[in-house]
Amino acid sequence: MRNEAEKRVIRDAxxxxxxxxxxxxxxxxxxxxxxxxxxxxxxxxxxxxxxxxQFAFVGVVAAGGAPLAGAATAALxxxxxxxxxxHLARLHRLRLPRRLGAAQFVIDESAAMSLDTRNExxxxxxxxxxxxxxxxxxxxxxxxxxxxxxxLSNPSVxxxxxxxxxxxxxxxxxxxxxxxxxxxxxIAAAVALTAVPFTPAGVPVLLAAAAVVALSLWSSHDDERxxxxxxxxxxxxASHVDDTVxxxxxxx
Amino acid sequence: MWVAxxxxxxxxxxxxxxxxxxxxxxxxxxxxxxxxxxxxxxxxAALIVTQTFSKQQELTIDPRAxxxxxxxxxxxxxxxxxxxxxxAAAAAALLRLIA
Numbered sequence: 001m002r003n004e005a006e007k008r009v010i011r012d013a014x015x016x017x018x019x020x021x022x023x024x025x026x027x028x029x030x031x032x033x034x035x036x037x038x039x040x041x042x043x044x045x046x047x048x049x050x051x052x053x054q055f056a057f058v059g060v061v062a063a064g065g066a067p068l069a070g071a072a073t074a075a076l077x078x079x080x081x082x083x084x085x086x087h088l089a090r091l092h093r094l095r096l097p098r099r100l101g102a103a104q105f106v107i108d109e110s111a112a113m114s115l116d117t118r119n120e121x122x123x124x125x126x127x128x129x130x131x132x133x134x135x136x137x138x139x140x141x142x143x144x145x146x147x148x149x150x151x152l153s154n155p156s157v158x159x160x161x162x163x164x165x166x167x168x169x170x171x172x173x174x175x176x177x178x179x180x181x182x183x184x185x186x187i188a189a190a191v192a193l194t195a196v197p198f199t200p201a202g203v204p205v206l207l208a209a210a211a212v213v214a215l216s217l218w219s220s221h222d223d224e225r226x227x228x229x230x231x232x233x234x235x236x237x238a239s240h241v242d243d244t245v246x247x248x249x250x251x252x
Numbered sequence: 253m254w255v256a257x258x259x260x261x262x263x264x265x266x267x268x269x270x271x272x273x274x275x276x277x278x279x280x281x282x283x284x285x286x287x288x289x290x291x292x293x294x295x296x297a298a299l300i301v302t303q304t305f306s307k308q309q310e311l312t313i314d315p316r317a318x319x320x321x322x323x324x325x326x327x328x329x330x331x332x333x334x335x336x337x338x339x340a341a342a343a344a345a346l347l348r349l350i351a
Contacts, residue, residue: 022334040257047261050268052292057260059299064308067256075263077295083288085271086279094272103269159341159348162319165303166340169323170333172296181293188294189301196306204306205298212294216286 009113009126016109017133021141023051023167028145030055030163034062038146045142049135050107052171053077056205059164065202073202076209084111091123105131180219184212315351319344 024045031041036058044054053074060070084106091114094102105127113126149160176182188208195204271279278284304320305311323340331339 071260082271159344208298
């Protein structure tokens with residue numbers, strides 16, 4: 001028997017799955033218009049399975065960049081998934097074989113759904129329910145989007161070349177919460193645009209990433225000094241977990 | 253292409269698994285947290301500007317800029333994802349039709 005709270009978690013998870021399905025549709029369409037085949041598109045959703053990274057991969061390829069530059073950008077964007085482990089490892093305490101399976105479902109949505117720290121079984125249910133529901137919807141939607149786009153003739157006439165940057169705007173907006181995130185965005189944009197005329201496609205994005213890693217290291221060094229002097233504030237952690245979940249879907 | 257897909261997928265999976273397996277001290281490190289907070293923002297910002305204002309190695313302004321401008325407005329108005337993307341694509345397509 002499932003109680004009310006469990007039902008609510010599962011209902012929320014299904015809602016999030018359907019919402020991310022709409023990203024999946026656009027991803028499928030974008031990926032095939034970028035020149036990837038149908039199997040390549042579906043394999044990305046099955047195996048890479050982390051939305052922003054997949055958009056970045058096909059976005060770089062569509063812009064004429066080397067596929068490996070796309071892979072590097074995708075991996076850098078996937079770095080945030082590693083941080084979710086901080087909270088999730090404590091929650092699940094999984095041994096190796098199960099951990100290998102759980103890892104694939106570590107994404108923005110499942111991490112956000114497992115934030116209920118007062119009720120661990122419910123948080124674990126949230127992780128699995130969201131992970132599996134997003135996985136199902138995402139892959140089905142990818143296939144449908146890819147099939148749909150194959151039926152179209154000239155993507156640039158339809159404005160499909162704007163889908164990727166528009167998707168990035170939607171993905172970035174909820175992350176711009178503090179002045180330092182704005183600075184990171186502005187510096188990255190400036191570095192990337194400056195590098196465009198001098199480097200092959202795909203490289204400007206990686207240079208921007210390098211510049212911002214340097215900025216983060218410098219600014220965290222600065223933070224440390226501040227904490228030493230007034231020893232008050234505890235750095236926020238895990239609160240960025242819910243970043244890409246749409247506002248109305250946020251849990252907890 | 254398949255090689256790049258494999259490299260990308262394996263790296264993304266390794267990051268997920270690494271997070272579940274890494275010692276707590278590493279993930280609680282302030283520098284690690286800062287990088288993981290700012291890196292996605294930086295990459296998205298760089299991807300937006302390069303895919304809007306460049307064609308291969310040239311900087312250009314074309315209907316894509318209008319499309320992305322529409323996307324920004326839609327996001328500010330809290331439109332759902334699919335609406336943002338569709339409006340942006342429609343704006344760019346419309347502009348090309350007129351031109």
